[in-house]
Amino acid sequence: AVAPPVQVSFEEAIVDGATLVIVTIAALPSSQRPCRHQGNAYLRQADGDYVMSEQEVQQILALRERPRFDAHPVDRTAVDDLDPLLVREFLASARGTSRRLASQPDAEVLQRRGVLAPDGTRLTLAGLYALGSYPQQFAPNLSITAAVQLDPRTGERTRDLVHLDGPIPDLLEGAMEWVQRNTHTTVRFGSDGHGRDSAEIPMIAVRELVANALVHRDLGPHTQSKRVELRLVEERLVITNPGGLYGVSRQQLGTPGGKSAVNEFLYDICKLTRTASGARVIEGEGGGIREVQRTLRSANMQPPRFIDRGVSFT
Numbered sequence: 001a002v003a004p005p006v007q008v009s010f011e012e013a014i015v016d017g018a019t020l021v022i023v024t025i026a027a028l029p030s031s032q033r034p035c036r037h038q039g040n041a042y043l044r045q046a047d048g049d050y051v052m053s054e055q056e057v058q059q060i061l062a063l064r065e066r067p068r069f070d071a072h073p074v075d076r077t078a079v080d081d082l083d084p085l086l087v088r089e090f091l092a093s094a095r096g097t098s099r100r101l102a103s104q105p106d107a108e109v110l111q112r113r114g115v116l117a118p119d120g121t122r123l124t125l126a127g128l129y130a131l132g133s134y135p136q137q138f139a140p141n142l143s144i145t146a147a148v149q150l151d152p153r154t155g156e157r158t159r160d161l162v163h164l165d166g167p168i169p170d171l172l173e174g175a176m177e178w179v180q181r182n183t184h185t186t187v188r189f190g191s192d193g194h195g196r197d198s199a200e201i202p203m204i205a206v207r208e209l210v211a212n213a214l215v216h217r218d219l220g221p222h223t224q225s226k227r228v229e230l231r232l233v234e235e236r237l238v239i240t241n242p243g244g245l246y247g248v249s250r251q252q253l254g255t256p257g258g259k260s261a262v263n264e265f266l267y268d269i270c271k272l273t274r275t276a277s278g279a280r281v282i283e284g285e286g287g288g289i290r291e292v293q294r295t296l297r298s299a300n301m302q303p304p305r306f307i308d309r310g311v312s313f314t
Helices: 054-062 084-096 106-112 125-131 168-182 203-215 264-271 288-298
Strands: 008-015 018-025 040-045 048-051 144-149 158-164 185-189 195-199 228-233 236-242
Touching: 040 054, 084 106, 084 125, 125 168, 125 264, 144 168, 158 168, 168 203, 168 228, 203 228, 203 236, 203 264, 203 288
Parallel strands: 144 228
Antiparallel strands: 008 018, 040 048, 144 158, 185 195, 228 236
């Protein structure tokens, strides 16, 4: 009933005397998505299936080829739209990690590292997003919306609703401050018997997951109204970014080879970018998910749950 056809396998298991039938549906490769039923593609949301919008279909189709949206030039931008401090730190890191760029002028380094477009005048979307003084002037969707979601039975919907702006380093630090502000400090006892104050959610894990959402989000024109979102729902932190995985499956996340940069230019720029406190935005070795899993395991917390819907990743 669907095209292209899907591969389905069946297993049986006996639990408390009852026979359970376990059905496993293999995910279609990106080159064959979306799957359609009677001409329509559907998206599973909450407790229902909804016909995908044309923008969502285009978002899926764009993943059939290597995304290059981060390399697109942004009209009406120039070098003056970059943050001077971020650029100075970036140039020092770029020259320090490349013999070829060590003696090149600033404009040459920025162009070769994908911050400036090939015309040498406009910024790329990656350069604007990572190093811009205020990227939202040109692309308002390059931001974060965060809120504590309340029980609707109280008549209140959210608390501490914020819209974070600025370049990626500011977004990352702003998100971490918001999570710390809206979670508790607990006392954890170590093997030495001493209790120590500890964040309710390990901030190492929060930082890695938020950085991933910012750097790997879909930057295509079909996501111009979509932002990275943070929600605190009961006892869960939910982080969602536009766009799905590219070049790696959900099952591969956290494995040694389970890494793939959706936005290659942005990824490379962020490896050389520092926050105001001097911390790296990303390490660039693909070990972030493993570190999240290890940190949560050490804190006796449940492992992270990953949901890839193609048009969004949670």
